[in-house]
Amino acid sequence: MIAKERVKALAQEIGFHACGVTLPKSIPEAEETFEAWRKQGKHGEMKYLEDYQVRRKQFWGRFSQARSVIVLGVNYFSSQTVPGTVAKKGTDYSLSPFSVARNVPGTDSNLTGRIARYAWGRDYHQVISERLELLKTRLRQEVGRELFFESAVDTKPLLERTLAQRAGLGFMGKQTQLLSLQFGPWLFLAELITDLELEPDQPFQGSCGTCRLCIDECPTDAIDESGTIDARICIAYLTIEHKGEIPEALRPKIGNWVFGCDECLNVCPYTAKQKETSWEELKAQEGFGPELHLLELFEIKSNGAYEKHFSESPISRANRKQLLRNACVVLGNLGREEATPYLKKALEDSSDLVREYAEWAIKRIQERKKGINLFHPSSV
Template sequence: MSAEVKARLIAEARAVGFDMARVCRPDAVGHVPAGLAGFLAESYHGQMGWLAERTEWRANPAALWPQARSVIVLGESYTPEHDPIEIHRRPDRGAISVYAQNRDYHDIVKKRLKRLARWLIAEAGPETEVKVFVDTAPVPEKPLGQAAGLGWQGKHTNLVSRDLGSWFFIGSVFTTLDLPVDAPEVDHCGSCRACLDACPTGAFPAPNQIDARRCISYLTIEHHGPVDEALRPLLGNRIYGCDDCLAACPWNKFAVSAREIRYAARADLVAPRLGELAVLDDAEFRAFFSGSPVKRIKRDRFVRNVLYAIGNSGDQSLINVAQGLCEDPDATVADAAKWAVKRLREVAIELE
């Protein structure tokens, strides 16, 4: 019976919008505890103190919900139609990570997960219990994805799929239903180190290890307060997240196009002008990024990022924009503005 339910489940997952669905046991990630402990011991998590909380759940999904017998791990493509690296050749424009160039995937994926979970209960019986997760709970989704055969954790620590490449979201459905499991995926990176070499800040101390304190995604999204001055020039024009290690992966040649139109990039977020973004006030920021994951970092942190990009741009036409923010009420924004002005003046002197 469970095999028949699983077969219909895979078909239903595809019907609701997922591109892949695989199954593993909640206790199938025995390698996680040592890796997590080492990550935390090195303080690689930076200001993300929540990663040090509920480590017993992060290290062992079976402890999160002991009644669960199966984990359905799902992948949904968000492969971009444009080259995400092209923007770095336009220093007067801001680079926003591909996943954040339209609607917030958390909302979209969670609705799909709930729809699939309701279907599973209707199919298997009301005694079947489910819980759904997408990025917002202490669930090691990438190790679960590898255990279920969805993909493997590449040297950049992200999940890579032979079918979807690097560009896909992960969600999971925990259930009390005992479903047949899939074979775990094995590492297919070989000697390739393209993702490691692509990182602008050297955030990988070794293959399969990441120091978030040097990761541009962390610095532009999670890190509050001023960014270390030594790292600011390395941010380039990246103002929200970074796609360099994902874009470098050769497995992307097998990536499938995103089926969800709400993942397609908004035209005004592919290459927004830094000068226009820097002057957004709080209300304008919230309106412009309505429905976008960018909204969650709020205006001050975002404008801080934009000012670092302005300082890196070398564009003298932006110096007045930066000067106008040197007395911003937010101390971090003001600091970023003064740094940008200093950098642009230094470039001007070099050009004389």
């Protein structure tokens, strides 16, 4: 036997920032929310979520020996400042280029796109899995017998935020992230399902109250009043998970996000709880950091070269043509003419999608120029 407090102390020694325990059982209210969301098609093209309900049942069914779920949180906040501004709701980017990018004529140094903070460092799936292995070893040593473990980081058919709320790590914010009183929304979640009998923690009770900053500030209005997301119009989904066309009306709203989006996390008052992560692997210098130089991306000519370039980064979740599509959208939104020669070269890219978006971006830059002449005559 091992006491829950000892498990938590070991998790902390290994570097986890939060740890709680809950029971390995289904959570009907959350599952109903999930199914209703999926039936409305709000998961978009994320096929892996379509049979989630069935896979989740099979998942728990395979582990009849499971007695507890140890839920772990990893603070991934890294404080490097992000140049450039964000896609502000209500701004018409076709008319106001300076709200998106600093305009330094004659240099391409700020032809960059923003990366969501979760992807600044090394791929968290790999990094967290390594520490979960350490925790398993320490627990086995401590208990002195073989133990059953099944670990999960993001990819297993589990409702990770609901499990974390049950295990006392925080509460579900209106932007649908688990909010921790210690770390705000900047926690990755992971689980160890085990046959250890541990006393469950009390679920965390909390709410956003009347705050609705995330709902109001989401550039695409993706957050529902009832606290779910319409993934089909969420910038994180569009730039990471979505493989094909981005509806034209949404492209300007993407602003300068080239991979993921943090708008609803950045505006959250709980962001004030942020602390620098103690995990070096998750810091900006271990990966691509807060922004990508967009023109350089066009130098990556093959899928193989792309996969190699991003192999250690969460950015590898998107493929080459998706990321180049996103780069074209951002370049169109930035409206800087220095990008046009690069975009013209991209008109010969091997991917139809990239060629199409390069064409769109070239047109948009031209339109933007007309817009500047019309509305900002002093700025040309």
